[in-house]
Amino acid sequence: MVKKCSIKELLDNGNFFINKKVLVEGWIRSFRYSIFISLNDGSTIKNLQIILSRTLEKKIIKKITIGSSIQVLGIITKSIGKKQNIELQSLDIKIYGYTDPCIIHKSILQPKKHSLEKLREQSHLRFKTNIFGCIMRIRHHLAFGIHKYFHEHGFFYLHTPIITTLNCEGTGEMFQVTTLKKGTKDFFKRKTYLSVSGQLEAETAALGLGKVYTFGPVFRAENSNTSRHLSEFWMIEPEISFYHLEENINLAEDFLKVIVKYILDNSIEDLSFLNEYLKRWSKKKTNSLMERLEIVLKYPFQRISYTEAIKILNQEEKKQNIKFFHSIIWGMDLQSEHEQYLVNKYFKIPVVIFDYPSCIKAFYMRINNDGKTVKAMDILFPEIGEVIGGSQREERYEMLLQRIKDTNTDKNKLWWYLDTRLFGSVPHSGFGLGFDRLVQFVTGMSNIRDVIPYPRTPDNAKF
Structure with missing residues (x-):
């Protein structure tokens, strides 16, 4: 049975999960080079890096946007990058909630610094x-x-x-x-x-x-x-x-x-x-x-x-x-x-x-x-x-x-x-x-x- 984990649980116990199949869910914080996803589920300040499978369908990739919520099935591996110890090699992705890029740019969730006063205007976010x-x-x-x-x-x-x-x-x-x-x-x-x-x-x-x-x-x-x-x-x-x-x-x-x-x-x-x-x-x-x-x-x-x-x-x-x-x-x-x-x-x-x-x-x-x-x-x-x-x-x-x-x-x-x-x-x-x-x-x-x-x-x- 595949274990469903919080991102905090994975990052705190990284070595234990190496080469194990896990299920994670969260919101996309960033999407780089059409392959690297930074995922966060609110359990920790840190993000989990997800490596997309190269066989992923294009129609799914188009729905991978900042703010969207997803479920990822994958295998935990040691990361070769310097910013994280582990990463998740994806096997399958399910899109829960798609966020239109045109909407994200009007919100406080766009990737830029906002004043605390501005954040209060969108307290629900x-x-x-x-x-x-x-x-x-x-x-x-x-x-x-x-x-x-x-x-x-x-x-x-x-x-x-x-x-x-x-x-x-x-x-x-x-x-x-x-x-x-x-x-x-x-x-x-x-x-x-x-x-x-x-x-x-x-x-x-x-x-x-x-x-x-x-x-x-x-x-x-x-x-x-x-x-x-x-x-x-x-x-x-x-x-x-x-x-x-x-x-x-x-x-x-x-x-x-x-x-x-x-x-x-x-x-x-x-x-x-x-x-x-x-x-x-x-x-x-x-x-x-x-x-x-x-x-x-x-x-x-x-x-x-x-x-x-x-x-x-x-x-x-x-x-x-x-x-x-x-x-x-x-x-x-x-x-x-x-x-x-x-x-x-x-x-x-x-x-x-x-x-x-x-x-x-x-x-x-x-x-x-x-x-x-x-x-x-x-x-x-x-x-x-x-x-x-x-x-x-x-x-x-x-x-x-x-x-x-x-x-x-x-x-x-x-x-x-x-x-x-x-x-x-x-x-x-x-x-x-x-x-x-x-x-x-x-x-x-x-x-x-x-x-x-x-x-x-x-x-x-x-x-």
Whole structure:
């Protein structure tokens, strides 16, 4: 029986398949001298070279065009060329889908360089390009590595609702969910929205299961058209009972290091391709992709309080004669320019900032003994800034109730959340990781719209 193989399987185990008959399928990347086909099936960045039989009928050769899909039966042989170790000597070819050369020249699949903006215009075809194929395979391995990490550390995967009645953070715009016209009773008999976070629901589960995590889509209706924001994106949110802030930070740092190591071990070919792409086309002169990832693994993350961060920024502004666009005042929310300076210029390694002013943080974060700050933390990465935000949650009923009042949050919608503080409440912590931003960091892409299959942003839901 003839074995059907992926191109990755063949290239990874070339010597095993020498002189064996195999069946492969894929899309034609190039066709040279009417005899050499470069075939790719999406399983790897590399192509398999196919040598056409000289007895092949002319009517079949005419249908062998860039972009066409084919099935090839042949024998694997050692290649005499320098660019590949093995090649497939074809015995028979079947054409699945013919691509007219006149059409291919109007698409992003024509063999020439296209801008990433151009690729987004044909998002349905991006998966067939080298760069987007690399990004999507890396995205897969990152997601798989994340599930693997939490499973091995005793976490339970929780599916939290996408439809909610409350904004977890208490700020920002949300997408309302409705089936009826204004003024009539709605499907759920109350106003509902697409969720911005599964954290509050995850907390209730952690207070019974100990360790849980969510991994799903969330939505924010903010009119932000930056290279770091999406309207629909994916979040990972672990919640752990009996965890204090320092333990939460330790978990987050270990988690990030393990995931980066996992991707270096499992996506080196795709990372190498992206590394060369960025060196060739990037306008910014920064560390190579590999160097950036190695920095995460090599050094312990720098940990400083929010108050220390403000002090450093003020000192640097005077010492280095820097003028930040946003003034540096204790109690302000750190802006991207401040975060980037700390992580890229001052420490040059990932930075953890903790103990933020309570006035700029959400109601559920635990108040410190000073009464002014909360047990919150953010982790900043080179080039992209904040990648993780987390906190120790307020487990004390009266303190939580007061914070809800102070932030003008509707306590009636949170009765169930408050209820958990009356039935064996414990210290607990958690954090949120923007998955797409992590993919952006790992792949080196400057725009977050290039790391998600179909980006949803203001004025853009084309596909």
